[in-house]
Amino acid sequence: MDFDFSFAEQTLFKDIQDRIKGYIEGKNLEIQDSCKVEDALAILGKTPYLKLGLDTPDGFGGTSLMGAMETLAALSPSLYLSVEMSTRLFGSLVAMWGSDEQKKQWLAPLMKGQFLGAVALSEDALNVDNDPLKTIGVQNGDFLNITGDKTYVVNGPVADRIAVAGLMNGRLALFIIEHGTDGLVAGEPFSTLGYEGVAISRISLNKCRISMDRVIGPFEDFDALDTLRLWENQILLGASLGLMRAAFESARDYAKTHRSGGKPIIAYQEVAFKLSEMLTLLQTSQLFAYRTAWALETSPKEAQSLMWCAKVFCTEAAEKVSGYSLQILAGSGFISGNPSEIAYRCAKYGQIAGTSTEISRVKIGDAALGYR
Template identity: 60%
Template sequence: MNYDFSEKEFNLFIDIQEKVSRVAESVQLDRKDPKRSRENIKQVLEQLAQTPYLQLGLQPVEGYQGQLSLMGAAEVLAAVSPSAYLSVEASTRLFGRAVNEWGDNSQKAKWLSPLLEGQLIGALALSEETLNIENDPLTTKGDRQGESVVINGAKQYVINAPIADWIAVAGFCDDAYALFLIEKETPGLTVEPAIETLGYEGTPISRIHLDNCSIPAEQIIFPPAKAEMPQTLRMWENQMLLGASLGLSKTAFESARDHAKTHRSGGKPIIAYQEVGFKLADMLTLFQTSQLLAYRTAWTAETNPKEAGELLLCAKVFCAESAETVCSEALKILGGNGYIIGNNAERAYRCAKYVQIAGTSTEIGRVKIGDAALGYRD
C-alpha cells in the first residue's frame, strides 16, 4: 500500500501545469474559436509531447504507473484548461488507445506514432445520431466492395470532429464490431460545424455523416469479440471524464479559496466567516474524496482491469456530481466576481454538467451499479 505519488510523478504534474499554462496565457483555449481551435490544440499537444503525458496509459513509461500517473496528470491539465484537456484526451486516450489496443503494427505505425508526437489529432465517433448505445445496437455499417469498405451512418457528439485529422468511427462490418479510421476530407464524410455548448467551448464537438464513404480495408480495426467494443469505449470515456471532473473541482475550489482569503468584508477576509469557511471545507472534502476514489479506480484499472468496471462507475458518478457541487459553491463564494464570464469557477460550473451526462450518464451509471449489486447482468 502506498498513498503517495512519486517525486517523478509530481515533477511531471508541475511540468504539465507550466507548459500548458504558458499556452493558455497566449491563446484562449477555452473560448469557442473555430478558426483557431485546431491550432490551439496542436500547440498544447506539441507541449505535452515533450513530456511522457501522451504515452501514459498507452505505453509503459519507466517510473510511471500508467493509468494512475495519468489520472494525477489529467487532473492538472483539466484544471488549467478543461477544453484542451477534453480535446487532448479524446484524441489520445480514445482514438489513440483504440489504435494502440486493437490495431496491428502497421496501423500503429501510421496513426499512433504521429499521435504521440503531438502531430496528429484524432477523434472517436461512438454515439449514434438517433440511438442510445446503452439500449440499442450500433447502426453504422461498413459493406465490403472489393478492396474497399463503404460506410453509411451518422454520429453525434463527436469530440474533435471539426479539427481531427482522423476519425475512428464505431460500427459493424462483417457482422462484427469494427472501427473505421477515416481521414478528414474523405469523400462521403461530412463533418458539421461545431455545435453550441454550455461548456467546453474550446472543444469542437459536432455531428458527422457517412454517406457511401469509401475507405481501404486496411483502415479498419477489428477489436477481438471479447473486448466488447462499445462497453470498452464507454469505459475509456468514463476514465477520461473522471480526470475532467477532478480538474473542474480543483480549479473551482482553488479559485474560491484564493478569493475567500483575499477578499475582505467587514474588516476581515471572508474566509473568516463560517458561512464561507464551512462551504470551502465541504468543497475540499468532496474534492479530496473524489481524488482518492479516482486514483484508486485508476490504480485498479492499471493493475486489475477486470475488477475496475463497477468501481469506475462509482467514481464517475461521485466525482462528476461532486464537481458540479464544488463549482456551484465556488460561485457563491466568489459572489459577483463568479458571475462574470471568463473566470475559472464559472467556466468549470458550465463544464461540470457535461461530465455527468457524457460517457455513462450518472443516472445510467447508478442503474448499472445497482444491477451489479443485485447480480443482474445485461
C-alpha cells in the same frame, strides 16, 4: 498502499503545469472555437504525458495518468478534453486492437502530438447498451463504403483521423477515416454550455470510402464498446478532479483576499464551511478516482463497477464544488471567464457523457446484486 506520488510523477505534473501555463498565458481557450490544440499537442509531446496508458514509460502507471489528467484539466478543461479524446481514446483503441501496421502508422505520431484524433460512437437514439449501431460499412473488394450519422464528436470538425464505430456484416468494427475523405462531412461546431473552446460537431458519412487496412476489427462481440465507454469515463473522472481543483483554489484565494463588510469573506463561517465541504469532496473524489485508476491496471474486472461508482460520485461532486465556488465569488464569479464559472458550466457534461449518471446507477445496482 503507497499514497505518495514518486519524484518522477511530481516532476511530470510540474512540467505539464509549467509548459501549459506558459502556453495558455494571454489566451482564453474556453471561448467558442478558440482551442487550437496543435501547438499544445507539440508541447505535451515533449513530455511523457501523451505516452501514458499507450506505451507507458517505466516508473509510471495508471495513477500517474490520473494525476497528469487532473493537472491538465485544472489548467484548461477544453484543451484537456480535446487532447484526451484524441490521445487516450483514439490512441487506446489503436494500441489495444490495431494491427502492427496500424500501430506503426498512427500510434507513434499520436504520442509525439503530431496529429489529432476523434472517436465517434454516439448516434441519434442510440443507447450503446441495447440498440444496434446504424452506421454500416459495406465491403467492395479492397474498399469499404461507410454510411451513417454520428451525433456528437469532440474534435469532429478538426480531427485528422476519426475512429467511427459501425457494423460490418452485423459485427462491430472501427473505421479510421481521414479528414478530407470523400463522403465525410463534419457539421458546424455546436455552441455548448461548457467546454466551449473544443470543436464539437455532428459528422455524416455518405458512402465514405476507405481501404480495408483502415478497419480495426470486426470484433467477435460488442464488448469493445464497453471498453471504449470505460476509457471515456476515465477521461471524465480526470476532468472532474481538474474542475474541482481549479474551482476550489479559485474560491479559497478569493475568500482570503476579497473584503466585504469590513473583513475578508473567509472570516464568515458560512464561507469557510463551504470551503471545507469543497475540500472534503475534492479529496474524497481524488481517493476514489486514484483507486479506480489503480484498479484499471491491477484488477480490470473490479475496475468496471468501481468506475461507474467513481464517475457518479466525482461528476456530481464537481457540480457541487464548482457551484459553491461560484457562490463564494458571487458577482465576480457570475461574470464569464473565471475558473469557477468555467468549471460550473463544464461539470454537467461529466454526468451526461460516457456512461450517464442514470445508466451508471442501474449498472452499479446490477453489479451489487451480482448480475454483472
